[in-house]
Amino acid sequence: MEALGLNLGYLLVQILNFALVFIVLRAFVFKPIMDLLDKRRKSIAQGLQDAQVAAEARANAEKDAQEILTKAQAEANQNIREATERAEVVSKEIMAQAESDAAKAREAALADAGLERDRMLADVRGQVAALAMAATHKLIGDALDEKRQRALIDEFFSGVKSGEVVVLEDTGLSGASAEIISALPLTEEEKEIVRQDITSKTGSQTVTFRVDPSILGGLVVKVGDKVLDGSVSGQLESLQQSLS
Template identity: 30%
Template sequence: MAEQATEPTGSGNKWLGLIVGVVLVLLGSTVFKDLQVPIPGLDLNLGKSAAMAGITILLFPLIRMFYTDPLKNAINERNSQLEETFTEAEELRQRMDEMRGEYEQRLSAAEAAAREQIQAQIREAQALRDQLRAEAVQQAEQFKAKAIADIEQEKQRILNDLRVHVVNLTLQATEKLVGESVDSERSRKLIDEFIEQVEVAG
């Protein structure tokens, strides 16, 4: 706002200087061309002096018009561009900070989810291991019980076969000693009872 307020004054001074310079040049080259100022010891031509003064006055607004003002405008434009660049850089930095914060939050969430998933898999593996171990123990107990039952059953079968064989041998031996047949139900029962008593005593 201040620059806009002072611009008309500067422009008026510029044009005033141009007018004064042109007038002095014209007066010095026409009206005062041959006018000499009687100063002792100094040869002063008023026309040439006025023309030189006019040229000098003309140079200042011309220099300002064609050099100083464009340079000032270029500097101001460059400053504006730098300010815009700094503003854009600051906005970009803020945006990058926001993106970095969002990335860190997402990374933390992903790490937490990964840890939770790993822990869940570990718990699942431990539960499966415990289940397999319990099933293995149960299966081993079942195999053991079945083996014991099979052994006991086989033992009873062998004992029964052995008992029958012993009874038969005893009857045969008794027949040879007595000289007559003793193959009766009562004799077999007596021998069986004797064998059972021997087994119990053993």
């Protein structure tokens, strides 16, 4: 034992020394560090838990945001649909308005055009009568006096003879409204005569006048759904049919 250096005194010194070291280390190193480790583990666990809570909160917030977004989108769609509908309604109204305006304008334009044509045809009627009289004069000389001639021409154009409408004689027509078509515009006196005659003979309350130069002369009277053709073109046509 002596050669190995083992000695009870030294052994006791070493044991006491270790006891000292052990107590100091346990009190000032291991205990604080074990507490520190525990604290750190707890704080890490706490941090994880907090993070989880935060993650849940974030998930909830995201869900809410999603819901709000969906709602907002639905509302926006609704608004867009309503706006579109309203716009369509408005545009239809505007179009209808425009169409009616256009129709009015067209009617007005047509009426104007018709009036203008009637006025021009009325002017032409005098010239035509003069031309016809001149032509007749050339053909048959002075056989007819001018007054007689003018009466004949008027009768030709207006289909009215001595206060009566020629085509209406001996026809039992009756109707609520009548339409008179002439080749040239009638004078106010002739219109009055025709209106009185038609009213008395057919009982029609309303009488309208139209001008159509293609019938050449005479009158075409439409009462209800019946047509009386007293026009020159109609007579020429029937003459042509009977000749051929």
